[in-house]
Amino acid sequence: QTGSANTNPSDSADDEYITSVSIGTPAQVLPLDFDTGSSDLWVFSSETPKSSASGHVTYSPSKSSTAKKLSGSTWSIKYGDKSSSSGDVYTDVVTIGGFSVKTQAVESATKVSTQFVQDTLISGLVGLGFDIGNQVSPRPQKTWFSNAASSLAEPLFTADLRHQETGSYNFGFIDTSLAKGTIGYTPADGSEGYWGFTATGYSVGGAKLNRNSITGIADTGTTLLLLPDNIVDAYYNNVESAEYDDSQEGVVFDCSEDLPSFSFGVGGQTITISGDLLNLTPIEEGSSTCFGGLQSSSDIGTNIFGDVALKAALVVFDLGNERLGWAQK
Numbered sequence: 001q002t003g004s005a006n007t008n009p010s011d012s013a014d015d016e017y018i019t020s021v022s023i024g025t026p027a028q029v030l031p032l033d034f035d036t037g038s039s040d041l042w043v044f045s046s047e048t049p050k051s052s053a054s055g056h057v058t059y060s061p062s063k064s065s066t067a068k069k070l071s072g073s074t075w076s077i078k079y080g081d082k083s084s085s086s087g088d089v090y091t092d093v094v095t096i097g098g099f100s101v102k103t104q105a106v107e108s109a110t111k112v113s114t115q116f117v118q119d120t121l122i123s124g125l126v127g128l129g130f131d132i133g134n135q136v137s138p139r140p141q142k143t144w145f146s147n148a149a150s151s152l153a154e155p156l157f158t159a160d161l162r163h164q165e166t167g168s169y170n171f172g173f174i175d176t177s178l179a180k181g182t183i184g185y186t187p188a189d190g191s192e193g194y195w196g197f198t199a200t201g202y203s204v205g206g207a208k209l210n211r212n213s214i215t216g217i218a219d220t221g222t223t224l225l226l227l228p229d230n231i232v233d234a235y236y237n238n239v240e241s242a243e244y245d246d247s248q249e250g251v252v253f254d255c256s257e258d259l260p261s262f263s264f265g266v267g268g269q270t271i272t273i274s275g276d277l278l279n280l281t282p283i284e285e286g287s288s289t290c291f292g293g294l295q296s297s298s299d300i301g302t303n304i305f306g307d308v309a310l311k312a313a314l315v316v317f318d319l320g321n322e323r324l325g326w327a328q329k
């Protein structure tokens with residue numbers, strides 16, 4: 001068995017990717033943000049305060065004949081960007097890309113932080129990280145993919161995120177036609193709950209890859225490519241107008257700049273992010289100052305290969321072999 005779901009950028013800056021998920025009987029369809037950097041499936045619901053839920057599609061367990069309260073269970077999550085949410089737990093049927101998990105823990109939000117309230121484009125997250133990262137207590141729950149893995153043709157999924165066009169999350173199979181290059185595999189470290197891996201080097205503007213290893217996570221739930229200061233500086237030294245903007249909390253530059261590409265080595269392959277993928281967006285509507293897709297990871301504590309990097313590749317999240325595959329797109 002397999003599953004295949006389309007995913008779309010939420011806005012002109014590819015800030016996040018939205019995938020439709022069916023929950024309950026009859027199906028309630030919610031727009032959710034798939035996040036390989038976390039491990040909880042949570043949704044805006046009939047239990048979310050009306051003032052917070054306004055503008056959001058919500059899940060109503062009371063309207064689903066297959067919903068069951070997981071009595072005594074609660075959850076609470078604080079994300080790295082300081083956003084947060086918490087609530088109680090139901091189990092229900094959850095279908096993604098035509099594949100159904102009958103008894104999936106669906107975490108219903110009774111509290112959401114302002115960042116989630118304001119982003120009315122999404123109704124919650126689908127954690128695709130490792131089960132060890134799940135935040136339900138007293139008994140942690142499995143992710144949708146973990147529940148699905150044993151019934152899928154292969155215990156893996158792929159992410160094909162695209163700039164301003166429809167991409168896909170495929171479950172149980174690899175559509176190699178989505179990539180130009182060969183898939184290079186490297187071991188994945190799931191001990192922290194994320195898809196951790198080590199890149200073998202990097203280069204700017206098509207130069208030869210150096211041999212500086214970079215350990216980080218493959219994170220579909222983070223917009224940017226977040227790397228150490230020395231790499232960020234090496235990149236923006238090639239961008240005449242680049243400067244750090246305190247109010248934007250990142251490097252900005254003239255939108256007219258012709259940005260160099262950025263490449264990194266992984267699994268014996270070289271993934272090259274084109275310059276235009278590294279120019280994220282004007283800092284404000286109509287501004288001629290643009291915000292960089294590559295920013296510093298120094299105040300985060302881990303390097304994050306977010307959507308800016310993932311957009312350049314077909315990425316295979318291979319749970320069965322505890323490895324990550326990368327192919328140039």
Ligand SMILES: C[C@H](Cc1ccc(C(C)(C)C)cc1)[C@H](NN)c1nnnn1Cc1ccc2c(c1)OCO2
Binds near residue numbers: 038119
């Ligand atoms: C931030 C997302 C999780 C999220 C996604 C979307 C949203 C909104 C819908 C409201 C827009 C909020 C939160 C990320 N997912 N793995 C995450 N969750 N926990 N750590 N990270 C990675 C990290 C950590 C720290 C950082 C960061 C990133 O960006 C800036 O500082």
